[in-house]
Each structure stands twice: as C-alpha cells, then as structure tokens.
Amino acid sequence: MEMRPIDDIDIGRDLTPSLSPLAFSLYDSSLLSHCSACFSPLCPPPHQFSPLLPSSPINSHHAPNPSILYCSPQCSNSDSDLHVSSAEYHLHLPHQQSHPTSCHLGGDTSDVRVALRLLHLFEKFHLISLPNERRLERIGGLMSNRDKLMSVENEEDGDILAKIRNGARVMVSARRMRDGLDLDFSGDCLLEEAVLCLVLTNAVEVQVNGGRAIGIAVYDTTFSWINHSCSPNACYRFSLQQNSQGSGDSPLWITPAATNTFDEIEAIHYGVCNKGGLEYGPRVILRSIKVIKKSEEVSIAYTDLLQPKAMRQLELWLKYRFICCCRQCDTWPPTYVDHCLQEISAVNLDCTNLSSDHNFYRDEAIRMLIDYVDDATSEYISFGNPESCCEKLENLLIHGLPDEQSEPKENKSLPIFRLHPLHHLSLNAYTILASAYKIRASDLLAPNPDTREHQLEAFNMSRTSSAYSFLLAGATHHLFLYESSLIASLANFWTSTGESLLSLARSPVWNFLVKCSLIVSELSPFPSHKFCKCALTYKFEANFVGSHDQNGDFEERSREFLDCIKNITPRVWSFLAQKDCYLKAIKDPIDFRWIRSVKDFKILDCKAHVGSSDMERIVSRCEVQGCAHEERVNIVQVHLSTPSLSDDLFGAGHEMVVERVD
Numbered sequence: 210m211e212m213r214p215i216d217d218i219d220i221g222r223d224l225t226p227s228l229s230p231l232a233f234s235l236y237d238s239s240l241l242s243h244c245s246a247c248f249s250p251l252c253p254p255p256h257q258f259s260p261l262l263p264s265s266p267i268n269s270h271h272a273p274n275p276s277i278l279y280c281s282p283q284c285s286n287s288d289s290d291l292h293v294s295s296a297e298y299h300l301h302l303p304h305q306q307s308h309p310t311s312c313h314l315g316g317d318t319s320d321v322r323v324a325l326r327l328l329h330l331f332e333k334f335h336l337i338s339l340p341n342e343r344r345l346e347r348i349g350g351l352m353s354n355r356d357k358l359m360s361v362e363n364e365e366d367g368d369i370l371a372k373i374r375n376g377a378r379v380m381v382s383a384r385r386m387r388d389g390l391d392l393d394f395s396g397d398c399l400l401e402e403a404v405l406c407l408v409l410t411n412a413v414e415v416q417v418n419g420g421r422a423i424g425i426a427v428y429d430t431t432f433s434w435i436n437h438s439c440s441p442n443a444c445y446r447f448s449l450q451q452n453s454q455g456s457g458d459s460p461l462w463i464t465p466a467a468t469n470t471f472d473e474i475e476a477i478h479y480g481v482c483n484k485g486g487l488e489y490g491p492r493v494i495l496r497s498i499k500v501i502k503k504s505e506e507v508s509i510a511y512t513d514l515l516q517p518k519a520m521r522q523l524e525l526w527l528k529y530r531f532i533c534c535c536r537q538c539d540t541w542p543p544t545y546v547d548h549c550l551q552e553i554s555a556v557n558l559d560c561t562n563l564s565s566d567h568n569f570y571r572d573e574a575i576r577m578l579i580d581y582v583d584d585a586t587s588e589y590i591s592f593g594n595p596e597s598c599c600e601k602l603e604n605l606l607i608h609g610l611p612d613e614q615s616e617p618k619e620n621k622s623l624p625i626f627r628l629h630p631l632h633h634l635s636l637n638a639y640t641i642l643a644s645a646y647k648i649r650a651s652d653l654l655a656p657n658p659d660t661r662e663h664q665l666e667a668f669n670m671s672r673t674s675s676a677y678s679f680l681l682a683g684a685t686h687h688l689f690l691y692e693s694s695l696i697a698s699l700a701n702f703w704t705s706t707g708e709s710l711l712s713l714a715r716s717p718v719w720n721f722l723v724k725c726s727l728i729v730s731e732l733s734p735f736p737s738h739k740f741c742k743c744a745l746t747y748k749f750e751a752n753f754v755g756s757h758d759q760n761g762d763f764e765e766r767s768r769e770f771l772d773c774i775k776n777i778t779p780r781v782w783s784f785l786a787q788k789d790c791y792l793k794a795i796k797d798p799i800d801f802r803w804i805r806s807v808k809d810f811k812i813l814d815c816k817a818h819v820g821s822s823d824m825e826r827i828v829s830r831c832e833v834q835g836c837a838h839e840e841r842v843n844i845v846q847v848h849l850s851t852p853s854l855s856d857d858l859f860g861a862g863h864e865m866v867v868e869r870v871d
C-alpha cells in the first residue's frame with residue numbers, strides 16, 4: 210500500500226488533521242519521568258498517579274512499585290482500563306526482576322507493551338481471524354512483515370528473531386496471567402509474534418521539544434501506509450495537546466493506493482481501524498516539505514537522513530527488510546550530501562601512491578572512529594561523565610583518531626584519519642557536545658548558584674553549548690542546500706539554537722559582562738530579556754497557526770529568517786566560539802562552501818582560504834589522481850600543511866577524500 214495526494218500539493222502544507230494513535234507507550238527510560246497517558250513531564254510526588262486498578266482508589270500513588278505513572282487523576286482514568294485489560298499491567302519491567310515476565314526482556318519493553326495494547330484493540334474490533342496464517346501478514350490493514358522479519362540470513366537477523374520470539378512469549382505469559390491461566394505454556398505464539406512484528410514495522414518514535422524521543426506510537430493506515438524515501442516529500446510532527454483535533458486542523462489531503470488485489474481487499478479494514486484511535490496520547494500531523502504532484506507517492510523518512518547511505522541502508526534492512534531504491538540511494542557516484550556525510554580525511558596520505566591498502570585502512574579507520582565516538586558518548590549517557598565525553602570528542606575533532614587507536618600494520622605507518630566538519634560523526638559529536646556542555650553548566654551551578662566565579666564558568670560552558678548547537682544547524686544548513694528534505698532536522702536544529710542563544714542572553718551573567726564591557730559592543734544591544742521567543746517565531750505563529758492558507762508568504766518568511774541568521778552570525782560567532790579550541794578554528798559556522806567535491810570544485814570558492822600556488826597544487830593533484838585509476842579512484846584534495854590550532858584547522862589544511870567511478 211502507499212499514499213498519494215488527492216490534488217497537487219504546495220510545500221509547507223499540513224496533509225492530515227492531527228491523527229490519534231491506535232496504541233502508544235513511553236520508552237522504559239521515560240516511564241518514571243513522563244505521564245504514560247499524555248506524555249507530559251511528571252511533577253515530583255505526590256503529584257504522580259498510579260494506574261487505577263479494579264479495586265484501588267484514584268489517588269493510589271502509594272501502590273507498590275507501579276510500572277507506569279500518570280500526571281493527573283484524569284490521565285489515570287483515561288488509560289488505566291487499557292493498561293489492565295491489555296495485560297500490560299501483568300508485564301513487569303526489568304527493575305522488577307523477580308517477576309516471571311521480566312527475565313525474558315533484555316532491553317526496552319515499549320515494543321511489547323504497545324503490541325499488547327494493539328492486540329487488545331484488534332480483538333475488540335474482531336480483526337484477528339486465526340488460524341489463517343496469511344491473515345497475520347496484515348492485521349486491521351497494517352502490514353506485519355512477519356515472514357521477512359522472522360527469516361534469518363545473518364547474525365543480526367538472528368538477534369531480531371530472538372527478540373521477536375522472546376517478546377511474543379512474554380506477551381503470552383502476561384495475557385495468561387491476566388486470564389488466570391497456567392503459565393506453563395507450550396503452544397505457539399503466532400498471533401503475538403505477528404502483532405509484535407506489526408509494531409516493529411509501523412511504530413514511529415514520538416519526539417518532543419524538537420528532537421528528544423520519549424516513546425513510540427502506532428497510527429492507523431492513513432499514516433502507516435506511507436512508505437519511506439531517503440529524499441522524502443513529507444515529514445511529521447507530534448502534538449501532545451489533548452483534544453487538539455479541532456477547527457484549526459487541516460482536512461485530509463492523502464488517499465490510499467494499492468499495488469495488488471490482496472491489498473485492496475485488506476483496505477476494507479481501513480475504516481474499521483480508523484475508528485479505533487484513542488482519544489488521548491500523542492497525535493501526529495503529516496506535512497509536505499516539497500511540492501507534491503497528484504500522481505506522486507507521498508513519502509517520509511524512516512531513518513535519520515543525516516547518516517550516510519550505507520548506514521541508512523543497513524538500518525532499513527535490519528528494521529524493515531527492504532533495500533531502498535530511492536533517487537538518493539540509486540545515484541552513482543553518491544550525491545554530494547552522501548559524500549560529505551561519509552568521507553574522512555587522511556592527513557598524511559601520499560595520494561600519488563594510493564593502493565587498495567589505503568581503502569582497507571580507511572574502512573578500518575571508519576570503524577574505529579565510530580567505536581571511539583560511541584565510547585565517548587557512553588561516558589556521558591551511561592556513566593554520567595559529561596566532562597570526559599567533551600574532552601574525548603573534542604580531541605577527536607581536533608586531532609583525529611588518537612595515536613594508540615591506529616596501530617601500524619606490518620611496520621607500515623598508517624594514514625592519520627580525521628573527521629571533517631560535515632561528516633556524520635562530527636554532526637553527532639556536535640549534538641552530544643551541545644548537550645554535555647549544557648549539563649556541565651547546570652551541574653556547576655546546582656551546588657553554588659550565587660558564586661560569581663561559578664556563574665562565569667557556567668556561562669562559558671553554556672556559550673560553548675550554544676556554539677555547538679549553532680554549528681550543527683549551520684552544517685546541516687549547508688547540506689540542506691543540496692538536499693531539501695533535510696528541512697525537518699534543520700528546523701529543529703535552528704529552533705534549539707535560537708532557544709539556546711536566547712537563554713544565554715537572558716542569563717544574569719550577560720548583564721554583568723555588558724557592565725564590565727566584556728561583551729563586544731555589537732552584541733550588547735542584543736534584545737535579550739525582552740523576548741522569550743524569536744520575533745520571527747511570533748510572526749510565523751501569528752500568520753500560520755490556525756490559518757488554512759499556510760502557504761501564504763512562507764517563502765518570504767523563510768528568506769527573512771535566513772537574512773536574520775546571516776546578519777547575526779558574524780556578530781555572534783566569534784563571541785560564542787572564543788572559549789573552545791575546535792570552535793575557534795571554524796571561521797564561519799554557516800559557510801561551508803570551501804568543502805567541495807572535485808566535481809563541483811570551484812577555484813573562486815577556495816581562493817579565500819588558500820593562496821593561488823597552493824590552489825594550483827590542489828587542482829593538479831586532483832587531475833593526476835583522476836587519470837591514474839580508471840575504475841574506482843580516490844581523489845584527494847591535498848593537505849597543504851600540518852594544521853595546528855593557531856592555523857585555520859580546516860581552511861588551508863583541509864582535505865577530503867572523494868570516491869567516484871569514472
């Protein structure tokens with residue numbers, strides 16, 4: 210099945226009203242911090258409410274070891290019945306180790322909890338018709354993809370199969386406990402497996418506050434029949450407001466299209482499933498991000514588009530078992546964006562002598578770089594040490610892989626590989642660094658909020674955090690110029706950057722720095738505390754929220770926004786970047802024209818960064834490499850000098866390896 214528009218669609222239009230979920234659940238990590246019914250953050254006890262069990266009073270926050278919590282009696286009232294009748298109540302979480310259902314689930318249980326809730330819904334609407342296995346490929350119109358997900362071709366497939374099998378057995382146990390049946394069960398779990406596969410195939414992550422994912426939800430066929438593309442023409446956002454379906458909602462602009470008769474027959478279930486949406490929980494709204502012709506398919510991204518092609522393809526295969534053949538994936542040589550996201554620099558690579566060894570070392574280096582970034586990130590996420598995480602990531606960004614990581618093979622010295630600022634690992638690093646510096650700032654202030662010294666240090670960390678946000682947005686902005694579907698991530702990054710800058714300018718230290726003339730004069734009139742939001746955001750909301758003419762002067766607003774960014778960047782960047790070695794080396798966080806693949810390498814663009822004789826060397830080296838290998842060649846923009854921190858880290862010293870097939 211797929212979805213198509215009912216008419217030609219402009220860019221920036223809501224294509225659906227806000228759609229209610231069929232089932233949803235928080236990730237285990239958010240269960241004690243967010244309400245399980247409305248997903249809003251929980252206040253500290255006693256303003257937390259346990260599920261209402263058949264015999265318990267409504268404010269039963271003293272219930273022993275509840276697995277889920279609500280923010281209000283109303284939320285508890287709405288969801289408790291489903292929690293109990295779906296048998297989710299009988300599914301215990303890993304922290305409740307003694308329970309028979311807990312030992313089978315190693316990781317997060319949200320998939321299993323959503324599957325239990327969906328199974329209950331399907332039974333309620335009589336959508337399950339056992340023992341016909343064919344029916345388990347699609348339930349209520351939603352594809353389970355069971356056959357593909359449960360077939361094993363390699364080791365990773367085996368892990369997924371085990372996860373599905375274990376999850377299905379846990380579901381059976383929970384349902385049998387609910388029904389008072391013997392837990393010693395030896396039958397099959399076909400139905401539970403199919404519903405769990407259906408969740409893996411159709412669930413989307415629910416993101417709040419521009420990016421943080423706190424749970425998953427499954428929507429009806431209007432949303433779930435939309436296929437994936439790595440260059441999608443639509444994106445989606447969530448609304449956590451209760452009863453948000455109202456007069457401001459867009460009408461439905463999309464309709465199903467079937468590719469075979471079986472699917473057409475299944476579409477009969479479409480209406481049934483559509484009536485099963487819950488009246489609470491995260492709602493989803495689809496929006497066009499490109500002009501879409503009536504004959505075109507509507508597509509969204511199932512994966513993070515800021516990953517290079519190989520990673521996107523691997524993720525899509527592991528999660529959904531299809532090979533994406535979209536325009537972005539089918540292009541060879543890879544698109545400019547894919548070049549940028551995947552290629553690494555080799556500092557000491559002698560490019561007159563490129564051999565297959567270098568490709569081998571390069572692949573090894575990529576693996577080591579990924580492991581290194583993972584290790585550094587887990588210092589922060591798993592071990593609560595943001596300082597060590599910052600140190601490791603910045604070391605990597607500045608110096609490349611540390612020496613001990615790249616041991617020489619057979620007495621040959623290895624090329625030193627370095628990430629350039631648009632590589633997907635650099636983008637990951639900026640995200641983590643922005644968050645880690647922010648946490649370090651608040652950790653520093655927590656015990657000593659009034660000490661001027663601590664305030665200043667915390668302010669410096671906050672400004673470094675803002676700078677990394679800015680750099681992430683600027684780098685993504687550059688990629689967006691070549692791939693417009695990156696708009697959804699980009700919008701989130703600019704929003705976080707704006708919020709981070711405004712909170713910096715509202716901090717008490719800002720006024721102190723202004724008084725001491727420590728803030729450069731161009732910045733002192735920054736309209737800090739007057740606004741809690743960007744003035745353009747106010748304008749945008751006034752024009753577009755609730756308006757059916759959403760396309761109105763969208764383009765003009767976008768231009769205004771870009772002008773604003775270009776205007777403030779020179780004034781703001783040097784101030785933000787001044788406390789950080791890596792950031793200081795980046796002259797302009799939104800202008801990355803100096804990173805060019807040879808294909809569109811323009812001498813004029815680079816003259817600003819290197820002298821003309823250097824320029825000639827670059828071009829001639831590229832030509833030499835281009836002629837030297839006929840099939841697959843590495844073209845290296847020559848590293849002109851060993852970069853040092855006092856140099857422009859990426860300007861004169863930058864190089865980038867670009868692969869192409871002649």
Ligand SMILES: C[S@@+](CC[C@H](N)C(=O)[O-])C[C@H]1O[C@@H](n2cnc3c(N)ncnc32)[C@H](O)[C@@H]1O
Nearest residue numbers: 210352354410411433434435436437438529531
């Ligand atoms: C959420 S469903 C999308 C609707 C689905 N086509 C259907 O018929 O119900 C996700 C599944 O659709 C298929 N799919 C989605 N996008 C695809 C693509 N670009 N190429 C091939 N299969 C795709 C995969 O089987 C995937 O597991």
